[in-house]
Amino acid sequence: MTTFARGQRVVGAATHYVENQPPWRVDVNEYALNGPLTAAVEAFGAGWADADLRETGALVGSEAFQRDAELADIHPPKAHPNDRWGFRLDEVEYDPAYHRVIGDAIARGAHTSAWADPREGAHVARAAMFMLFAQVEPGHACPVSMTHAAVASIEGSPWIADEWLPRLYSREYDPRLVPPEPKRSALIGMAMTEKQGGSDVRAGTTHGTSMGGHAYSLTGHKWFCSAPMSDGFLVLAHTRRGAVEEGLSCLFVPRLLPHGVRNVFRIQRLKDKLGNRSNASAEVEFDGTVGFVLGEPGRGVRTIIEMVQRTRLDCVLGTAAGMRQSVAEAAWHARGREAFGALLVDQPAMTSVLGDLALEAEAAMLTGLRLAQLFEADAPDRDVALRRLATPVSKYWVCKRGPHHAYEALECLGGNGYTEGFPLARRYREQPVLAIWEGSGNVIALDVLRALTRDPDSAAAFADELASTAGVSGVLDAHVARTLALLEALRGADPVTAQAQARRLSESLALAFQASLMLRHAPSAAADAFIAARLGDDRGGQYGVLPMGTDAAAIVARH
Incomplete structure (x- = not known):
């Protein structure tokens, strides 16, 4: 049999002639x-x-x-x-x-x-x-x-x-575990969560004893260590100096100590994960491991919070990237396969699904880039205040939308989508990790409440952001009014009431943020369709339920 380049159709036995496949x-x-x-x-x-x-x-x-x-x-x-x-x-x-x-x-x-x-x-x-x-x-x-x-x-x-x-x-990549003399680059991982605490990092039992200066000797076990072959790690531990308990501190743990001596960093096993298969996540043990405090001893959460904000941003970016892959693969398939006498992409039901998936992907991408803009160097105070609230709000909603989006795109490929030979099966297994990593849904929603309580300027900055599109869409204006009213009500509510409504508030804020971004940066037809499909009175519960009159074909073509 003749061998062809990957992707070419092979002419073989009559029963295996391949046609009508993109x-x-x-x-x-x-x-x-x-x-x-x-x-x-x-x-x-x-x-x-x-x-x-x-x-x-x-x-x-x-x-x-x-x-x-x-x-x-x-x-x-x-x-x-x-x-x-x-x-x-x-x-x-x-x-x-x-x-x-x-x-x-x-x-x-x-x-x-x-x-x-x-x-x-x-x-x-x-x-x-x-x-x-x-x-x-x-x-x-x-x-x-x-x-x-x-x-x-x-x-x-x-x-x-x-x-x-x-x-x-450095832009050099060197995977070897060697001293900095021959290796001029480094990557960083982190190990914060423990089996008895999870997101409750203060429940961790890893402890560190001062060795003098900034150095501590660590003992403990971490349930999730991300990227265990990194050159250094950020670790949380309860530290003490002599008889004085300092509290929860953030420490930097290098894999190699001076003169190339290996630090104690015992890899117990790798996690057998649903997705994210190419990246290792490990259980690790510290036993006399040397770590160096970052920031002030006992202020570990404060030290690490800016890192967490940025990794949450990347959860949004990663989910948006996955949505783009899903849309691109689904649309490619629909343009290259015919059913019932017409290309899939030209059949109205499929066009509506693809158009709706594309709107979701665009809104997520705009959210991610707007958040990234808020982290620019020398960002004004308003942007700093806005990102404190907009980051958890966006992380909550965009990452929650990822798995269902991947599934719907996978279904566009039919049976092929459910096989590992196509990338959307991998994407479907991948998207949930971004909703879990750096705080699952409830943790993030409660962080939204904390941002409102501890940083009143963040709510004002968020309202200013939404005001930039006031008067453009009556549907959005009504949603913003309801959302800001809910925000004010929860700021004055008792903790039980506020926490019970934290997800509702997070979702409402996120949709307002996305709709405002779509109005500013997407074509008006796409923005109007997104707002009507997400906030309108006749909105549906599944992808593909677009308002009557939506030019879904134009939306798909743009993507």
Whole structure:
């Protein structure tokens, strides 16, 4: 039998002649084809990054990169706690495809470019770059995100920052566990949650005893350690100095100590996860492990909160990237397959589904880029206040929408979508982690309440943001009025009432934020359709229930 390049139809036995199937979606430019993203990058002040983003769009859309994404997923990491003689090794082995993927992302600054070159639009450009890579291979985005976010927690502690920040800013990727002399780069992971506490980090039992100066000796067990082959980790532990209990502190734990000595970092096992297969998550044990305090001892939550804000932003960006992949794959299939005498994309029921999925993806992308803009260097006080509320609000809603969005797109491919040979099965398993990581739904909704209580300026800034589109849509205006009234009512309510309504408030704020962004940055027909489908009186409960008169074909064509 003749062998053909991947994606070509093979003429064989009569019963196996392949027809009415779209070609492989490879060798496309994922940035140039994404009109809403290219327009948003320009609108949010990062148009100067267009050439780099186009180059990356061609890379991640290539057959070779997509094949690496597949290989990294089907060949998950393996833990090696001991070497062949029984000595502790505590290393994780990744497929070479994973190293190629993350190496490409680091080389293009998807991790720390906004910190290394803090120009106007830098965080927006970095967010767009991050999304392009996460759209095709999401697992590697975990250490990329944590390295980006860790800078915020490290930069105020010069005893760590002076040595480590230049390594974090490097665009070289070196997976070896070797001293900094031959290795000039570094990636960061984190280990905060414990089996008895989960999101309640104060319930952790890991403790640290002062060794003098900034150093502590740590003992404890972490239930989830993200990216365990990173070069350093942010860890929470209860510390003491002599007889004085300092409280919960944030510490930096390097894998290697001076002179190349390995720190005690015992990998017990890797988690067998539903998705996020290419990225390792481990249970680790500290036993005399050396860590260096970041910020003030006993103020660990305060030290790590800025990192958490940024990883939550990346949860929004990662979900939006996944939504884009879902829309692109579903629309590609619908344009290349015929049923009942017409292409799927031209059949009204399918067009409505694809159009609705595209609206959701665009609103999520605009949300992510607007949030990234709020994190720009020297952001005004109003933006800082706005991001304190808008980040948990958006993380709650966008990430909640991800799994259902992936499922609906998967269904557009029919039986093919339910097989592992197509990327949407992988995406369907991937989206839930972004809703869970860095705070599941209730934790995030309660953080929305905390932001309103502890930072009254955040509510005022959010109201100002929504006021920018006041009077444009009567439906949105009515929703905003109801939402702000609910916000004020809950700020004065008893804790039981407020917490019971926290999800409702978060959802209402998020939809108002997204609708306002769509009015400002999407074509009016798309914005009107989104608002009517999400906030109108005749809105439906499933994707594909668009208002009568919506030009779904035009929405799909734009995407």
